[in-house]
Amino acid sequence: MSTNPGRLTDKQVAFLLQPISENRVRHLRGMSHLEAWDVRRQLIRIFGFDGFTIETQSLDLVSERETKDGNRSRWTIVYRAQVRLTIKGTDGRPMTVFEDAAAGDAINQPSIGDAHDLAMKTALSQALKRCAVNLGDQFGLSLYNDGSQAPVVLRSLAYMGEPVKESEDTPVGGEPTPAHAEGEQDPEPTPPAPRAVPKQEPSAPAPAEQQRRPGAMPPAGPGERQEALDAMWEAARAVNFADGLPDQFVTAFGHPIEQGTAAEFRQARDLMAGSAAA
Structure with a gap:
């Protein structure tokens, strides 16, 4: 086992290089992503309760919009969060730091307090996931490869072995937009793309409202x-x-x-x- 200060152990490296479990991947509206609570669970499993820190660098209100419906109000709130994730070695010393940002929204909510809470939580969660993805396949890196769960890192020369050969490499698919890749909400609801409706006999047309x-x-x-x-x-x-x-x-x-x-x-x-x- 590696015991060098400021280094991951052999077991940690081996686990990080494994493909992600299907049980940890959520499929929503045709996209694949991880839940923020599961990212925290995996950080604890790999690095320990005191093996990482998550710091909020900034949390800023981007937009607060009220829509009136008679005497009632609906609220759409957007926040932007900047988060820092620090990974520590087994000796407790920081090894590496990742920073990233994300926006999160709450759309058409009846309570302004709940809307702010949801938007803040969403922004912070997405920023954390974007930081953690730098740790590889166990934190959803492969999902950016067109939703694939096949490992994309395979190995790292900093720790072991020979370079990844071209014949071993995972084919590169299209990368979804970050918001969809991570299951974030869009700032505004986006109408679904028109679906192809199978041709039907005149006697039984598909209801237009359902289309x-x-x-x-x-x-x-x-x-x-x-x-x-x-x-x-x-x-x-x-x-x-x-x-x-x-x-x-x-x-x-x-x-x-x-x-x-x-x-x-x-x-x-x-x-x-x-x-x-x-």
């Missing part, structure tokens, strides 16, 4: 789940919240609308109906 609303499920015929989904969208339109619903659904239930259940749709509908009655 254009975000998060709508394909026609499923009569059924409890479809009825609950339709009722949720109707409630969202009634309170002018259709644009903000997809992101808020993910925040509330941890997955996109397409994966929702009838019970979740009813719960979301009841929350919006209660907001309208307030």
Whole structure:
């Protein structure tokens, strides 16, 4: 085992070079990313509770926008965070420092306090993940390679072996935009790209409303789940919240609308109906 001051141990290096586990990767809206809490968990596992520090260098309000809906207000908040991640050796001395920044937003929120809290938390989490990705595949570096989980580092000459040969190298795919690669929200909701709608017989055309609303499920015929989904969208339109619903659904239930259940749709509908009655 390596015992040089200011160096990673052999076990730490070997673990960092392993491919990332499928269990740690979240797939959301066609993109792959890690959760910030999981990044912290992995930092503890590899470097120890006292083996790293996370410092907020700055946290700045970028935008605060109020939208009126009758007597009610909706808030869209954006923050920018600068974060420093310091990795320590087993002797407690700092080995390396990573700094990066990110913006985080909270869109169309009914509470200004909750909106600020969510936007700050999102900005800090994304900045931390951008710092940690410098530690390689265990912290999501391979996900930038078109969402691949195949390792891209393989080995490092600073610690072991021969250079990576061209025949061993992982093919380079397209890199998504950083926000999508890490599962961040866009500053403003972006309408989904138009989907190709299969040609249907004139006697059974696809409902136009289902073709254009975000998060709508394909026609499923009569059924409890479809009825609950339709009722949720109707409630969202009634309170002018259709644009903000997809992101808020993910925040509330941890997955996109397409994966929702009838019970979740009813719960979301009841929350919006209660907001309208307030």
